[in-house]
Amino acid sequence: MIGRLNHVAIAVPDLVAASDQYRQMLGADVGAPQDEPDHGVTVVFITLPNTKIELLYPLGDQSPIQGFLDKNPSGGIHHICYEVDDILVARDHLLDQGARVLGGGAPKIGAHGKPVLFLHPKDFNGCLIELEQV
Numbered sequence: 001m002i003g004r005l006n007h008v009a010i011a012v013p014d015l016v017a018a019s020d021q022y023r024q025m026l027g028a029d030v031g032a033p034q035d036e037p038d039h040g041v042t043v044v045f046i047t048l049p050n051t052k053i054e055l056l057y058p059l060g061d062q063s064p065i066q067g068f069l070d071k072n073p074s075g076g077i078h079h080i081c082y083e084v085d086d087i088l089v090a091r092d093h094l095l096d097q098g099a100r101v102l103g104g105g106a107p108k109i110g111a112h113g114k115p116v117l118f119l120h121p122k123d124f125n126g127c128l129i130e131l132e133q134v
């Protein structure tokens with residue numbers, strides 16, 4: 001059911017510093033910051049030859065990543081995103097299998113303008129999974 005790895009997301013305590021580090025130290029193709037108010041984050045995408053890195057920073061006082069950063073003040077890998085062909089088919093299959101789909105199960109439009117859903121990390125070996133319909 002899951003396809004390509006779309007991105008790996010890293011929550012960071014300083015978005016400018018992290019962007020500069022990837023650009024200058026690692027020589028990566030780093031995009032501009034994008035506010036995503038519906039998701040409570042500001043994101044910076046880094047384009048790699050085979051996938052993307054998504055730097056995440058909290059936006060607003062209800063950010064879903066604030067608790068993670070409080071527990072990991074230096075930052076850390078926050079989620080991985082797999083592509084799926086049909087997000088509703090994927091969601092219903094996962095619900096049938098007993099997985100918890102976050103946010104009430106209704107897809108939201110993600111940073112790439114495509115529908116996304118999140119799966120509870122406790123159901124997937126401690127790893128928060130994002131699904132993106134491509």
Ligand SMILES: CC[C@@H](C(=O)O)C(=O)SCCNC(=O)CCNC(=O)[C@H](O)C(C)(C)COP(=O)(O)OP(=O)(O)OC[C@H]1O[C@@H](n2cnc3c(N)ncnc32)[C@H](O)[C@@H]1OP(=O)(O)O
Pocket residue numbers: 009036039041043054056064065067068071077078079081102103109110111112116118120121122126127128130
């Ligand atoms: C820009 C849009 C989009 C895109 O297009 O790419 C995005 O990527 S948006 C990214 C941000 N959005 C989300 O993460 C939405 C889904 N996330 C959530 O709903 C919450 O973050 C969460 C997963 C429910 C956790 O919320 P939190 O407030 O931290 O809840 P808890 O403290 O109750 O956590 C429960 C439990 O899970 C552990 N945890 C939390 N986050 C993670 C994580 N990222 N990876 C692994 N484990 C995580 C947390 O430590 C708790 O564990 P215990 O302490 O053992 O109970």
Ligand SMILES: [Co+2]
Pocket residue numbers: 007009054079081130
């Ligand atoms: Co993401």
